[in-house]
Amino acid sequence: MTYDSYIFDMDGTLWDAVDGYCDVWNAAIGSFGIDCPRIDRERLFTQMGKPLDAIMDALIPGDFDREAFMKRLAELEADIVPRCGGTLYPHVKDVLGSLCKQGARIFLVSNCGARGIDNFFSYTGLGEFFDDSLAHGTYGLCKADNIALIVERHALKRPAYVGDTQLDVDSAHAAGIAAIWAAYGFGTAEGAEHRIDSFDRLLSI
Numbered sequence: 001m002t003y004d005s006y007i008f009d010m011d012g013t014l015w016d017a018v019d020g021y022c023d024v025w026n027a028a029i030g031s032f033g034i035d036c037p038r039i040d041r042e043r044l045f046t047q048m049g050k051p052l053d054a055i056m057d058a059l060i061p062g063d064f065d066r067e068a069f070m071k072r073l074a075e076l077e078a079d080i081v082p083r084c085g086g087t088l089y090p091h092v093k094d095v096l097g098s099l100c101k102q103g104a105r106i107f108l109v110s111n112c113g114a115r116g117i118d119n120f121f122s123y124t125g126l127g128e129f130f131d132d133s134l135a136h137g138t139y140g141l142c143k144a145d146n147i148a149l150i151v152e153r154h155a156l157k158r159p160a161y162v163g164d165t166q167l168d169v170d171s172a173h174a175a176g177i178a179a180i181w182a183a184y185g186f187g188t189a190e191g192a193e194h195r196i197d198s199f200d201r202l203l204s205i
Contacts, residue, residue: 003178003205005156006099007147009163010110010120011048012185014199017086017120018044024080028073029060036060048186049165051111051136070113074137078115085123089184091200096129098203105131105154109146109161113137143167144174151177162202165189180205 008014018041025039037043039059047055052070060069096106106129108117114137121127132154134146141149151159161172164185169192172179180202181192194205 003104003158003160005105005107005154005159006180006202007107007109007150007159007161007177009049009161009165009168009182010108010112010117012164012187013089013162013168013182014092014108014126015086015088015120015124017081018048020081020084020086021077023084024073024077025059027076027080028069031072031076032064032069034060034062034064036062045186049111049163049167051142052113074113074115077113077119081116081119082122088124089199091198093124093126095200095202096126100129105156107131107150107154107159108133109135109143109150111136111143111167143171147171147175147177151175160193160205162196163189 011017022039022041022044025044029036043059047058052073056066056069099106108130110117112135114135116137117133117135132150134150147161160178160180161168162180162182164182165187166189169179169181169189179192180194180196181189183195183197196202
């Protein structure tokens with residue numbers, strides 16, 4: 001099977017921004033005066049790939065204004081992430097450029113907040129490669145529904161989703177498309193049509 005379009009997950013697939021996200025979460029917790037353990041890389045790493053509200057429920061106990069907290073989290077992310085960013089995995093920019101030159105269409109679907117993808121593009125400068133993108137925070141849809149929406153919106157014929165967790169593989173299949181597991185990322189997965197151990201291995205599929 002060859003693919004004419006690729007829909008990418010962001011965190012754990014294109015870059016690692018966990019340390020920056022820890023700064024965002026800790027700043028939000030501090031501004032609300034919430035008494036909870038500091039969010040470090042080890043704690044946040046286990047939650048990567050989930051929607052932000054699910055991460056909040058898992059990491060921050062107690063009674064507080066969750067809606068206001070999520071709004072503050074988004075504000076802090078928009079300030080912090082475009083400055084401190086994250087680390088792109090090796091070969092990401094070159095491979096995206098190669099895929100586009102070969103005629104493939106490129107998309108991004110992430111479980112991040114509404115501003116998360118814009119922050120990613122702002123820091124990395126990779127927005128030029130992507131035809132479209134959707135975040136969980138845009139419409140509140142699950143990842144499978146956002147993948148399906150991208151496929152429908154652009155009438156994609158042979159798309160594949162590239163992600164690093166079981167949720168990514170399951171979401172791709174629920175949307176009716178193939179999955180490519182990025183085994184170098186944050187999670188483990190079974191059932192994907194393909195596995196890549198580094199980003200440049202996409203060019204061999």
